[in-house]
Amino acid sequence: MAHAALSPACADQLETWLTHLRALDDSPASTLSAYQRDVAGFLGFLARHDGGLASPARLRRITQSDMRAWMAAERRRGLGARSLARALSAVKSFFRWVGERDGFEPTAVLAARSPKYQRKLPRPLAEDAALEMIAQVELQAADSWIAARDVAVVTLLYGCGLRISEALGLTGAAAPLPEVLTIRGKGDKERIVPVLPAARTAVDTYLRLSPHPLEKDGPLFRGKRGGQLNPRVIAKVMEQARMQLGLPSSATPHAMRHSFATHLLAAGGDLRAIQELLGHASLSTTQAYTAVDATRLLEVYNAAHPKA
Incomplete structure (x- = not known):
């Protein structure tokens, strides 16, 4: 060049x-x-x-x-x-x-100092909106196997907190999905992610309907013609579903990962455990990711501090 x-x-x-x-x-x-x-x-x-x-x-x-x-x-x-x-x-x-x-x-x-900027906080979906998104995604494709594929991908994003690249990077060797997946994420870091029964069922349904053969070294999620599924396809499907549901433009594939973390925390999940599930190097990243506010942090403090 x-x-x-x-x-x-x-x-x-x-x-x-x-x-x-x-x-x-x-x-x-x-x-x-x-x-x-x-x-x-x-x-x-x-x-x-x-x-x-x-x-x-x-x-x-x-x-x-x-x-x-x-x-x-x-x-x-x-x-x-x-x-x-x-x-x-x-x-x-x-x-x-x-x-x-x-x-x-x-x-x-x-020694040059980086300019300060306001970190843009992610916008997770509400719990009911996340579930509605998965249901609406299924209605976007005319082919049943493609509809099942899209549901399986979006369910993995929300149910396991995967990045879209991580979900689409899975190979046929991962099927049938085990109860626990080993994911290789950013910086080639490995993490262990539990797989919900709903996610395993969604992937099984997709594989049962898919016209393409499952190959151990090939992509788990395939495009219409059999190649590796392009992340833009999932983004487009979610865009259509989002507009039909009246959800904001922030309802993207990445928002499903945000929602996974935020909803776990709201249900009483430990921030450091969620950090491990997401594969974040820094706890502060997880804090921003999960839309943690001062009230929630105070609740955790009061519940856990020995002097509380």
Whole structure:
């Protein structure tokens, strides 16, 4: 991939870093594309700022002034705080790798402070709305096997708290679904997820009706022509069901995972146990994910604290 604003050596560094990430982290193509775009954008700014090509030698001389100028330029062109924070994270990751490889400390880059932004809290569905969504999804397809497939996927999202990528990443080897599934999630982290009888039944029904043979190494959920099911198909089905039910635009596949966590907590589930079920590295992420409010935290505190 050519980068007009970069010297050949600098462009090679960027491509080598991306190759390194592919091999090390098995990162999704969309993530790598965002990293490439963010870092190339920074290096392109540096070239314009200097009036010449960005080079490995120039990377060693990055200053705090350079970083401030880049961040100011990004804000002027309309980049939001959240997007700028993401871009800065990618730039730091790139420079950390380059510094370790080439033997220098990119202090100015690593010391740059990320812009603050208001974290967008997820919007889970109410319990009855989540169940209505599953029922409505079944009515969207004319083919009974496709309707059963869509119900099975959405039931897994809500019943097990899976990400859509995790549900669609299951292979035929997972069938029939056991009482407990081992899921490999973000960062290649494994977690154990209990499978509700309703989810097992939904998947069994889909497999019984599916015209495609079940292959251990093939996808569990198949598209109309037999290939791997595209997540956009499920998003579209839920969009149709959402409009028919009068639910907000936030009623997406990911909202079913939010709803799983929030409803577990509301029923008295332990926050750390829910953290494990979701595969979150940080408890604060789970707290935001489950729409925990101060009242609920106070209830947990009063019920559990020995001095309460």
